[in-house]
Amino acid sequence: MTDTPIAEEPTPPPSRSPWRYALVALPLVIAGLVFWWGYNRAQPHQFSGAVIQGVSAAPDFTLSSDRGPVSLSDYEGKVVLLYFGYTFCPDVCPTTLFDVAGAVEDLSDDEAEDVQLVFVTIDPARDTAERLGQYVRHFDGRFVGVTGTEEEIGSVATLYGIYYRAGEGTEATGYLMEHTATLLVVDRNGNLKLVIPFGVQSDAMASDIRYMLR
Amino acid sequence: MSRPLVGILTVLALTAAACGSDADIEVSDVWGRPSPAVATNGAFYMVITNNADTTDHLISVASDACGVAELHESMMSDGVMSMSPVDAAGIEVPGGGRAALEVGGLHVMCVDKQADFVAGETFDLSLEFDNAGTMVVEAEIREG
Structure with a gap:
């Protein structure tokens, strides 16, 4: 210049x-x-999952966590997210928990206080209460993981329309579970309100949860 | 700009271009998610690009981070998720095309993790291709 x-x-x-x-x-x-x-x-509000119309009371159940028995009714008044999975799963289950943890993180502290994730194992043979507790708390310290006998898990899964079955694996993996990989959301009144499919991102989940907390 | 500098830059640019397109198989975005210490298994994802005209296959993966690494696919059918090993032919990477190993789809299942999958950690993966042979890539542990 x-x-x-x-x-x-x-x-x-x-x-x-x-x-x-x-x-x-x-x-x-x-x-x-x-x-x-x-x-x-x-x-x-545009939900990211399928809305269950009408009143559909979420059946109560009691299963075991590493910190004692857990019943759905323990969380009365909260929004409860129920997921049926297994810790041996490397892809879909950890991704779902990661997304839920991200959604809870998006909420304010007061909102998050009124949200509870309960991870029900469909692989009780491999998932002890201790393993489940450590597994779910990796994603969020407030998450709860529960197990029970094969019969107990089977009856809770049936109540919630969850399908699972041990499928073929390899020598290294042993069996691999096939399972309904949706996230069920119970509203503050204890009614099953929403079914969120796999793959919904944290921000969309957070928006649904926030709406249900209003 | 001075003439020698232009010359050097030209050579560098040509070298970079050559490196970028010379290999038949390019692997990018290799990653895995942080995984609970108590979890037996982890997963790796990546994008494989085939610059050759002919189809290649990723046949196997090995890593010191895994007791055994297997190629798996998660599949959703009517809301039910299942996961199974891909067949012996491996993962197809079409000539001039690509294969994406991604969350909820094709992935490397790292069975019996031998290391902590914490954010920032990196692990070497040895990928064996039918045509392109073996190559080692670095996977990064990160949140997404």
Whole structure:
């Protein structure tokens, strides 16, 4: 760069013009925001999963955690997320717990206080209460993992329409479980309200949970 | 810009371009999620690009981080998730195409973890391809 003089100065705009624009634009922006707010309030919440219409009481059950017996009714008044999985699972189960942990993290402390994740093993032969406890708390210290006898797990799974079966594995893995990999959400009134499929991201889950906490 | 500098940059650019496209198989975004210490198994994901004209297959994976590493696929059918080893042919990577090993789909199942899968850790994976032979890639443990 040199100090060569610029040939032609651009004509300066009239000094009061920007303010005039602002005077016109501001009410428009405010009107837009008010409309947007009203529009959003008028829209029903879009859930990321399948909504269970009507009243469908979530059946109570009691299973064992490494910190004592756990019943669904212990969490009355909270939003409970129920997941049936197994700790031997390397892909889908840890991903789901990771996503739920992310959703809970998105909530305020007060909101998170009223949310409980319960991980029910469908592989009680390999998942002891101790293993489950350590496993779920890796994702969030508030998560609870429960197990029981084959019969107890079977009857809870049946109550919630969860399918599972030991499928073929390899020499190294032994059997691998096939299982319904949805997240069931019980509302504050103890009703089964929402079924979230695998693959829903944390922010969408958080939005559903927040709505159900209102 | 000075002439020698332009020359050096040109050589560098050509070298980089050559390195980028020379290999028939390129593997990128190799990662695994932090996993609870108590969990027996972990998983690795990656994207495999085949620059050759012919189809190749990822046949096997080995790593010191795993007692055994297997190629698996998670499959969803009517809400039921199942996971099974891929067949002996391995994972197909079409010529000029790619294969994605990703969450909820194809993945490396790291059976009997031999190390802690904590964020920031890296592990070497030895990948064996039908045509391209063996290559070692580095997997990073990260949250997503």
